[in-house]
Amino acid sequence: MQPILHRATLTLGELQSECLAVENGSQGVFAKLVHLQAADLEVPVNSQNKFNEGRYVEIGDNDPIQELKFIPVEDPNDIPTQISDQLQDKFLLIFDELLYVQDNQQRVLGFGRTS
Amino acid sequence: MRYFVLSLTLVSVVLTTGCPKSLVKTRPPYNFNHTDALTPRINEYLANAQNAFDCSARGFRYQVNYAAGGKITCLDGLGGPASANPAGADEAKRIRNEMLEDAVGAIDGLYGQFTDDLNNGHSTTNFVADVVDLGTSAAIGITNGERALQVMGIALTAFRGSRKSFELNYFKEQSTPILIAKMDDNRSKQYAIILRNEDKPISNYGIKAAVKDAVDYFNAGTLVRAFSELSKSTAQQADASEKKVLKLRGVDDSQLFTTPEAVVDAINLIGVFKSHYSDKVLNSTDAAIKAKARGELLAVYTEITTGAKKDDFKPVLDEVRKNAALKAVMDKLDAGIPEQPSPAAPIAVTNAEIRDVIFKIYLTARSQKKDDLTVTLKDIFVDKATS
Numbered sequence: 001m002q003p004i005l006h007r008a009t010l011t012l013g014e015l016q017s018e019c020l021a022v023e024n025g026s027q028g029v030f031a032k033l034v035h036l037q038a039a040d041l042e043v044p045v046n047s048q049n050k051f052n053e054g055r056y057v058e059i060g061d062n063d064p065i066q067e068l069k070f071i072p073v074e075d076p077n078d079i080p081t082q083i084s085d086q087l088q089d090k091f092l093l094i095f096d097e098l099l100y101v102q103d104n105q106q107r108v109l110g111f112g113r114t115s
Numbered sequence: 116m117r118y119f120v121l122s123l124t125l126v127s128v129v130l131t132t133g134c135p136k137s138l139v140k141t142r143p144p145y146n147f148n149h150t151d152a153l154t155p156r157i158n159e160y161l162a163n164a165q166n167a168f169d170c171s172a173r174g175f176r177y178q179v180n181y182a183a184g185g186k187i188t189c190l191d192g193l194g195g196p197a198s199a200n201p202a203g204a205d206e207a208k209r210i211r212n213e214m215l216e217d218a219v220g221a222i223d224g225l226y227g228q229f230t231d232d233l234n235n236g237h238s239t240t241n242f243v244a245d246v247v248d249l250g251t252s253a254a255i256g257i258t259n260g261e262r263a264l265q266v267m268g269i270a271l272t273a274f275r276g277s278r279k280s281f282e283l284n285y286f287k288e289q290s291t292p293i294l295i296a297k298m299d300d301n302r303s304k305q306y307a308i309i310l311r312n313e314d315k316p317i318s319n320y321g322i323k324a325a326v327k328d329a330v331d332y333f334n335a336g337t338l339v340r341a342f343s344e345l346s347k348s349t350a351q352q353a354d355a356s357e358k359k360v361l362k363l364r365g366v367d368d369s370q371l372f373t374t375p376e377a378v379v380d381a382i383n384l385i386g387v388f389k390s391h392y393s394d395k396v397l398n399s400t401d402a403a404i405k406a407k408a409r410g411e412l413l414a415v416y417t418e419i420t421t422g423a424k425k426d427d428f429k430p431v432l433d434e435v436r437k438n439a440a441l442k443a444v445m446d447k448l449d450a451g452i453p454e455q456p457s458p459a460a461p462i463a464v465t466n467a468e469i470r471d472v473i474f475k476i477y478l479t480a481r482s483q484k485k486d487d488l489t490v491t492l493k494d495i496f497v498d499k500a501t502s
Binding site for chain 1: 295296299300303304306307310311314358359360361362363364366367368369370371372374376378379380382383385386389390393394467471474475477478479481482483
């Protein structure tokens with residue numbers, strides 16, 4: 001699948017919802033988010049040059065959809081605890097990156113769980 | 116000649132047998148399997164892939180001799196009679212990407228086993244030792260007849276000293292979840308790199324670089340890498356300073372996510388229904404649950420095909436019917452089938468088949484960017500599926 005660019009103006013919840021929609025077949029195939037990161041375009045598209053680039057891989061039609069949980073990082077010292085807490089709920093870390101959230105850079109941990 | 120050393124050595128290749136002895140222009144054999152004969156086979160597979168890649172990149176066809184371990188003969192007038200392939204560059208790119216995906220798939224399987232073992236508290240020190248031992252013993256020269264191709268040597272130098280006691284002790288001091296999380300993070304980053312590189316033409320991303328990426332992907336999921344990343348002093352702060360914003364070029368508007376918010380909500384609600392109608396529910400041993408799910412799916416299908424929006428769905432249904440298997444199911448459904456077949460009677464259409472048709476209709480509507488039909492479908496699910 002080609003990368004999907006999500007708007008930089010979204011709230012973190014809206015961004016998570018869009019990523020889940022891609023997983024749920026918005027592009028015509030079911031998919032799994034494998035990476036998400038803030039991206040600046042050298043040449044603006046639709047007058048915008050700030051996006052979040054989502055990388056997805058196609059999955060089978062009957063494969064379970066990965067649940068997503070995006071958590072903003074306010075204090076990097078909390079990261080090990082956050083990761084450990086999520087792992088208790090079987091959410092595995094997908095990414096630890098800067099994202100554009102409401103046009104601001106925000107470090108975010110992204111977790112996924114496939115039942 | 117550099118030697119080909121792979122941490123991929125946990126992956127092996129079993130070459131297909133029983134096929135015609137020589138076929139023109141098929142892909143290199145890639146049937147991964149777990150056996151004891153690790154290194155020679157992975158090297159053989161990659162050597163064949165590289166031969167096929169090189170041959171195609173130069174614009175020639177090639178033959179695969181399955182009886183001889185998938186050996187590639189390039190039809191370039193040297194290895195065999197010349198046979199030009201005008202689409203050689205595309206074929207080479209396909210071979211390269213297929214090799215990558217084969218490697219990623221095999222590595223994922225092994226990684227899953229590995230993390231399961233970690234979670235279950237099984238011994239891990241053997242794994243670290245295994246990596247080191249394989250790194251030092253897996254060197255194998257690629258000697259191939261027609262052309263002096265060399266598979267890029269990838270040393271496990273960074274890993275050779277890793278069976279140091281302090282690292283094993285370090286592991287013992289870490290919680291397993293944190294180590295796994297670090298490996299997951301490392302792997303996702305490397306996989307993102309691979310996906311980006313797969314888009315590149317062969318002139319910018321050759322098979323040697325692809326092999327290196329596959330090896331990096333494997334290495335990203337090792338404890339050794341997790342050690343080195345986690346043992347950085349003030350790791351979190353260091354991480355923060357390394358976080359970057361991607362710089363992208365060559366992007367077009369087809370990549371923009373433009374689906375309206377209301378449709379996003381509809382899509383995600385349909386996703387909930389998809390999760391609900393799992394095989395576990397559709398094949399439940401509880402007859403009532405199974406029957407209820409079947410009734411709901413039949414009601415959804417009937418509403419799609421005969422309800423108020425049937426004309427809007429028609430182009431989508433026509434597209435789905437192009438799939439012969441799905442058409443057969445739809446024909447049976449359209450002819451009318453019992454709400455619930457008797458236990459003794461053969462099932463004309465299974466619950467899973469009904470579900471598959473419905474979600475193919477949904478995916479087809481999405482691929483045609485039919486936002487209105489997506490919302491309609493969500494409404495139908497909400498109305499008919501009361502589970």
